[in-house]
Amino acid sequence: MSTMKNNFKDQDHLYSSWSFSKLMAFFFLLISISYLFYSLRFVSHSYDCDQTPHNPTITHHISFNTPSEEESTPPFEELTNISHIVFGIGASAKLWKQRKEYIKLWWRPNEMRGVVWLEQKVKTEAQNEDFLPPLRISSDTSRFKYKNQKGHRSAIRISRIVSETLRLGMEGVRWFVMGDDDTVFVAENLVKVLQKYDHNQFYYIGSSSESHLQNIYFSYNMAYGGGGFAISYPLAVALEKMQDRCIQRYPGLYGSDDRIQACMAELGVPLTKEKGFHQFDVYGNLFGLLAAHPVTPLVSLHHLDVVEPIFPNMSRVQALKRLNRPMKLDPAGLIQQSICYDKARTWTISVSWGYAVQIFRGIFSAREMEMPARTFLNWYKRADYTAYPFNTRPVSRHVCQKPFVYYLSRAVYDEGANETASQYVRVQQNPECNWKMEDPTQIKVVHVYKKPDPHLWDKVTSNFTFL
Numbered sequence: 001m002s003t004m005k006n007n008f009k010d011q012d013h014l015y016s017s018w019s020f021s022k023l024m025a026f027f028f029l030l031i032s033i034s035y036l037f038y039s040l041r042f043v044s045h046s047y048d049c050d051q052t053p054h055n056p057t058i059t060h061h062i063s064f065n066t067p068s069e070e071e072s073t074p075p076f077e078e079l080t081n082i083s084h085i086v087f088g089i090g091a092s093a094k095l096w097k098q099r100k101e102y103i104k105l106w107w108r109p110n111e112m113r114g115v116v117w118l119e120q121k122v123k124t125e126a127q128n129e130d131f132l133p134p135l136r137i138s139s140d141t142s143r144f145k146y147k148n149q150k151g152h153r154s155a156i157r158i159s160r161i162v163s164e165t166l167r168l169g170m171e172g173v174r175w176f177v178m179g180d181d182d183t184v185f186v187a188e189n190l191v192k193v194l195q196k197y198d199h200n201q202f203y204y205i206g207s208s209s210e211s212h213l214q215n216i217y218f219s220y221n222m223a224y225g226g227g228g229f230a231i232s233y234p235l236a237v238a239l240e241k242m243q244d245r246c247i248q249r250y251p252g253l254y255g256s257d258d259r260i261q262a263c264m265a266e267l268g269v270p271l272t273k274e275k276g277f278h279q280f281d282v283y284g285n286l287f288g289l290l291a292a293h294p295v296t297p298l299v300s301l302h303h304l305d306v307v308e309p310i311f312p313n314m315s316r317v318q319a320l321k322r323l324n325r326p327m328k329l330d331p332a333g334l335i336q337q338s339i340c341y342d343k344a345r346t347w348t349i350s351v352s353w354g355y356a357v358q359i360f361r362g363i364f365s366a367r368e369m370e371m372p373a374r375t376f377l378n379w380y381k382r383a384d385y386t387a388y389p390f391n392t393r394p395v396s397r398h399v400c401q402k403p404f405v406y407y408l409s410r411a412v413y414d415e416g417a418n419e420t421a422s423q424y425v426r427v428q429q430n431p432e433c434n435w436k437m438e439d440p441t442q443i444k445v446v447h448v449y450k451k452p453d454p455h456l457w458d459k460v461t462s463n464f465t466f467l
Contacts, residue, residue, distance in 0.1 A: 080195045082187055084174035087114030088165040089133065090158040090225065090256070091181035096122045099181035101317050102304060104131045105324060106185050113170060116181070117161050119154060139164060144244075145251035156247060159256035162231055163240040174199035176236050178260075179228040182304050184320060188331035189297035192457055193274050194230055202269045203232040207277040210289070211379040212389045214281050218254070221271050222261035226302040227279035229260075238267055278302055281379040286310055287405075288373035288392070291352045293335045297457055307376070310355075311407055312427055326354030326411045329420050330452035339369045345438035350403075351448055354411065357424045358403040359440045361433070368393060400433035404440045419451045 091099060096118065103116070114133045121137065138157045146153035162176045175194055179185060197203050206223025208215050215222075223229035231239065239260075246263040253259050261271070276299035280286065285308050301320075309319040327334050333353050340349040341363060348360040350369055371393040378387050385392055396402055406424035413420050424446040433439065 080174055080191060080199060082108075082111055082191055083113070084172060084199070085113070085177055085191070085194070085230075086165060086170055086173050086175070087112065087133065087177050087179065087185075088161040089114060089116045089179055089181055089183075090161055091116050091118050092154075093118050093120045093122045095181065098305075100128065100132060102182050102184055102320070103133070104128070105317070105320050106187060107131065107133060108187070112187070113173075114177075115165055115168070117158075117164065119157060136164075144247055147251040148254050151254040155254065155256040155259065157256075158225070159247065159259040160243065161256075162236055162260075163243050166236045166240050173233050175230050175232060177228060177230045178225055179300065180226045180302065182302060183226055183228055184301045184304065185228060186298050186300065186327060186331055186334065189276060189299050189334070190228075190230075192297055192332065193276060193299055197232070197272070199232045200234060201232060202235040202238070202267070203230070203272055204235060204264050204269050205230040205272045205274055205277075207273055207275055207279065208389065209279050209281040209379070210388065210390075211281040211383075212387045213378075213380050213383060215389060218258050219261055221265070222257055223271055223277070224279035224281075224302075225255075225257045225260070227277040228300040228302070229277065235267070235269060239263055242266070274299065276300070280304075280307060282307065282376040283379070283381075284308060284377045285375040287356070288375035288395075290335055291350065291356055291358065292337055292370055292372040293352065295336070297332060298335050322408060323354065326408065326420070326422060329411055329413050330354070330450070332454055332456040333450060333452065336456075337370065339366050347438065347440065353448065353450060354422065355408055357406040357446045357448065359406075359443065359446075360403050361400055361435060361437060361440070399431040400435045402430055404430055404443065406443075406446045413452075417449075419449050422448045422450070424448065 089103065107114075109130055109132075112133070116133050116135050117138045118135060119138060122135070124135070138160070141153070141156045141160065144153075144156045146156060162178055165176055177185075177190065193205070197205065204223060206229030207227055208220055208222070209218070209224055243263055246266055247259055250259055250262045253262065264271070275294045275296045278289075278299075278301055280289070280301065280303040282289070282303075283306060287310075290310065304316055304320070309316045311319040311322055314322070323334075330353070335352050335355050338351045338353065340351065341347070342349060346361070346363060348362065348364045348369065350358040350360070352358075371391045373395050374385055374392045375395060378384070380387060385394075404426060405428065406426045409423050409425040411420060411422040426444055430441065
């Protein structure tokens with residue numbers, strides 16, 4: 001009897017196992033058929049999320065259709081030119097009488113667009129109106145808090161210049177360029193620099209201070225407004241929307257530059273550095289900085305009321321007018337350094353085109369010559385040469401190693417030869433030297449011939465040669 005019971009149990013177990021296996025096989029078959037059905041449907045139909053949005057409040061426009069040739073080719077867009085740039089110039093009514101002379105040096109009334117923003121009305125002269133940008137009065141900023149005891153609340157007004165200029169609604173704008181009333185721009189070089197960047201993206205372009213301490217106190221991520229900075233149009237739109245709220249969060253900041261940078265940080269936009277923008281936070285003689293300018297287009301000069309005239313024996317404005325001559329002939333090559341060697345005489349020759357020529361007794365390495373000589377003083381008077389954010393070299397005290405310096409006196413363009421001819425004259429006597437080697441004392445004038453190259457910055461450049 002027990003044997004029969006065991007047989008029945010085995011049969012029940014076998015029947016149960018067979019039923020379970022059959023059920024699982026049927027289940028997997030059903031899944032396979034469903035997968036095959038949906039796969040064929042996906043292959044045979046294009047996918048468009050607009051047809052079946054899974055959230056009625058959010059629409060995703062996704063398409064896998066191949067675009068036509070006309071759609072895939074972007075429309076032609078002309079290169080950025082001066083008409084695409086709008087200048088916003090921060091000015092002071094108190095200093096307007098003398099500072100306007102700097103603006104007149106570079107402003108082109110029939111080509112450029114921009115506005116000078118003042119805190120109050122100033123007296124205008126009819127003969128000046130044709131040579132200057134239009135003047136406007138900044139809006140009231142008394143509602144904004146300012147708590148920095150060392151600064152001036154005019155910084156708030158100046159920090160809003162880009163936003164106020166944007167609200168004027170000018171058309172065809174790609175870039176807003178900020179500067180001070182004592183900033184001088186080299187327009188062609190500014191355009192050349194901005195052509196490198198996509199104006200449809202967020203860009204904040206400028207440079208740091210020549211003082212390491214300034215950069216520490218403010219920020220290495222900040223573009224200094226006196227040296228000028230550029231903001232792309234989309235970024236200016238984003239800035240204008242949030243700037244007034246942003247400013248309220250930083251009442252303790254010192255100036256306008258750091259307020260702009262604080263808002264850039266909130267927008268997540270870093271500084272794109274271009275070395276040709278010059279704040280010139282130095283005192284004294286700019287000769288060392290200009291004679292060994294970095295290999296980059298000269299875009300701006302600033303603090304021209306603080307430093308000495310860039311050419312000796314003339315006023316600041318007169319000196320800048322002289323620089324204007326080579327600037328018009330060959331802006332790309334302006335103040336670009338070339339280092340040459342006269343092996344027969346054992347001389348090193350440095351040419352800062354359009355500005356100055358130096359002849360040194362002896363052979364100096366290019367590495368040394370490209371360092372600015374310390375003819376200038378630090379912005380912080382107690383600081384020494386270690387407080388510069390770049391390499392410098394001392395001015396030689398040895399009478400025989402002092403350079404013979406020749407300053408630009410004239411520059412012309414020879415159409416027949418397609419070259420510029422510039423003349424440099426020595427205006428100061430050098431002390432006597434007892435070295436028994438070739439003496440440059442008898443050289444009074446240096447002539448330099450150079451072919452202008454508007455595409456200079458589209459190439460890899462070299463700045464030294466052997467004679």
